[in-house]
Amino acid sequence: MRRNNNVRAPESQKPLKIDIAENPEDLGAMINIEINEKKVSVPMGTTILQACRQNQVHIPTLCHHDDLCIAGVCRVCVVEVEGMKTLQAACSFPITSPIKIKTTSPRVRRARKNILDLLLSEHYGECYACVRNNNCELQALAKEYGVDHYNFGHIEKPKFRVDNSSYAVVRDMNKCILCKRCVRTCIDLQEVGVLEAINRGEATYIGTFFDKPLADVICINCGQCINRCPTGALHANDPRDEIWAAIDDPTKHVIIQTAPSPRAAIGEEFGLEPGHSLTGEMNTALRRIGFDAVFDTNFAADLTVMEEGTELLLRLHKLLVEGNTDVAIPQFTSCSPGWVKYLEHFYPDFINHLSSAKSPQQMFGAVLKTFYPKIKNIDPANIVTVAVMPCAAKKFECNRPEMTDSGFKDIDYGLTTRELAQMIKEAGIYLPELPKSEFDDPFGDASGAGLIFGATGGVMEAALRTVLELVTGEKIENIFENAEIKAVRGFEGIRYAEIPITKVGPVPDLISHLFKDFKWLEGVTLKVAVAHGTANAKKVLEDIKNGGKFSECQFIEFMACPGGCLGGGGQPIPTNAEIRRKRAEAIYKEERTLNYRKSHENPKLIRLYNEFLTDGPCGSISYKLLHTTYTKRGSFIV
């Protein structure tokens, strides 16, 4: 049977659709309520939880998450509403009449404590043996309510086998409190729909299709469920032990590359407010831990821009000059492995639209086990490559069988931001206090274009900077103020921009073997789009299927995670729109300070093309090492 592609949360999990009045002056737009006898005024349709938060009244929550639709199932947020016999869940109760709310009455306090005791009675495990120790919402709530013993007992034996089949996500349902955040993340936020509650009553658990291991269902490995799990029931598949072993092995040359997003978020793991970039400090920490070389994934991002941008020009040339209508346009970005797997499963007929360029992580891996050992005179068999990524899916990506073009496994381990923070702590280092240091050569320079890969719209902006400059011969700063292409920035789910090419310049040397001139692009309007979160990707893909405006785009950036990489499944917990916005600000702020803002200006990159990838972007060497193929997975596991 065909899979129903129309997965969304059932009505029971959706918030009441009340349009909050735009103009607070409108009649009935504001409602006067009382919270703990304090009179306040809130817009119609505000939930009790929102109203309380706006008025500095704390309400405990577990199933509620700002990014997700409403569940109203954990019941720890119950409050008293005058005139109602039962307590009401603050998270799901929309205010439509002038009610009086009590948030700490004896009935409320007793109920919350009892509910917490019930949850603890079924929550297997001890806090000190848990990946979420000190960052667990259930643990925090137990502390808030002064739990010092188990009123209703405590489960002594695990009920479920831990599912660590997936390279990305480990599921330990013994710690699950059935808040269904993961279900809502998967079904509603990402519209993938791998997880659902199975059975009923006390037999309820969150499971997969036919209870298959997570590796054998159509999970895209985005890890968004991990970021929203309140407990340790979900975590990433952690390679720290193997990495420590490699570091401790003197015969191994252990290299680490760091993606743009972890540096903008890792401070959160050390108690800093979101929005502090710790690039230099992290480099120092990595060397102190014992990595033999510290490289910047942004360098590989520059490489990706060159390859992907050239590929786009080649595709357009095929269509516009050679008249080849079989060429797949729009070209889709391929940096996000969660997005790639989403497309392979849900829209397999579209995989020829994916850029054949590998993601920066994998391009770097291929270079690090070919070019790098040659110039360093190291046996590539002894090189261990680690990639610090904001991502759970990168763990899957580096294990894809096709990612061995160097003759070895191009990237040995994908490490999340959280796991790296853990390693730094294990090494006895307090990251924010460290002195700064630079990345290692021969890849020591990276452009700002590579850095902004971390934010949604960043890959598009980076590619546009290079493509437009190469094609028009005009400095990008003369087209966009400060080289910032604002139209593709921001957090709106889907963004669209049109950029007319009014003049063309001579073909630059680097790609002069591919194109005689760019006259054929004169007068063409470049139409581009950006989508983040697979739910938004789905909208764009459906539009393309139906021949809508996105089908006329030439290039579309897709990211599996809301906010792009900075909101990835490997980033510090918690996450919400505000935290993601601050991480983006940190990235864009750092970008303005860099020497190079465009990938093709990166001198170390030009050296790589001159000395190693000698037949240029999309040449035979780069096709062998830096490009890949995809699999039509459909509803099946291939």
Add this chain to the structure above:
Amino acid sequence: MESGKTKRSGTVIFSAYERGAAIKKALSLSRNDILFELKNSGLKGRGGAGFPTATKWMLTAAAVSDKKYLICNADEGEPGTFKDRVLLIEYPELVFDAMVVGGYTIGADEGIVYLRGEYEYLIDSLNDYLEEMRKDNLLGENILGKNGFNFDIKIFLGEGAYVCGEETALIESLEGQRGEARNRPPYPVNTGYLGKPTCVNNVETLATISHIIVKGSEWYKQFGSDKSKGTKLFSISGDCERPGVYELEWGTKISEVLELVGAKDAKAVQVGGASGICLNSSQFDRTLAYEDIPTGGSIIIFNKSRNMLKVLKNFMEFFVEESCGQCTPCRIGNVKLLEGIKMIEENKFTFKQINKLKELAETMKIASKCGLGQSSPNPFLSILENFKDEIFNHSGGGSYA
């Protein structure tokens, strides 16, 4: 199983009725007149929650939408309740006629009967009956010549989950989702089946409406007590000589019921099914009425040979099994109450533990998401209270084997 058409006697529901009469009468009235009659009758929902029916109809009628639904809740799943089955087998005209009247009143053109999974054997006869109605233009387009009034009824078979008797879980189930109660508000009268305004009425509520429409609210109000008007069907079972479905006026005493059905040595009466309360003999002069003991109509009688702790255990096992599992108090709370019963059974408990469980039961009543968890502690609390001598002093009768 009931066989054929036995003639029952009763003042309202089991009184004489001619098929289609309510539809004919209703179509001659304005919607406001119908709503007035209903309001004047004081009819409350007969499923057990007792929400004023007229208010429900008015709210659905007032909701603005291009499409509305009227759903008959025939998911009769409360242990000890079987009155709706009798109505559907013997008096389908009362139920379906009122659905048509409801459609006319609230502006719905589609009626759905959500039939309990275990009642699958009724489907063919009900569909035959609906077909007859269509032939006589009691269903279909321009019903009985009323231009523009179209209404039809289809039957949907449930899968046997108790929680689907809760109206929002019923709607979820109809939509093909897990049977789990929704957050309320919004209420189904505004956002119901497929997001459209939906009125969900119990089988018996509908059957009563047909009579009220034909004979008028003043006639109906002459029956019953001061504050609870009319009559109620009671499904009476357990230790008695004449179990069955009885139509009684509101205000009837428990002792009168016991007399009627020949319950000689009753020790306990569970009113309202598993989720109801259990009375001991000192409470048999209490009355069945909204002002005293409101009920959906299940009465289970236990005589002196019954062990009340086992009775309670049976009820709690039912709730552990039937909790949908979405909210914490109901999912885990019922398990803890059952564990407490087992502790008493094995004589391994402290009163501190029992009191903690009673406090938990109170929390479940106010903090659970839907009526299931809000009412499942009722037997726990009432049996432990009303039969504490028997349960805690092993001399009270019955054994713990």
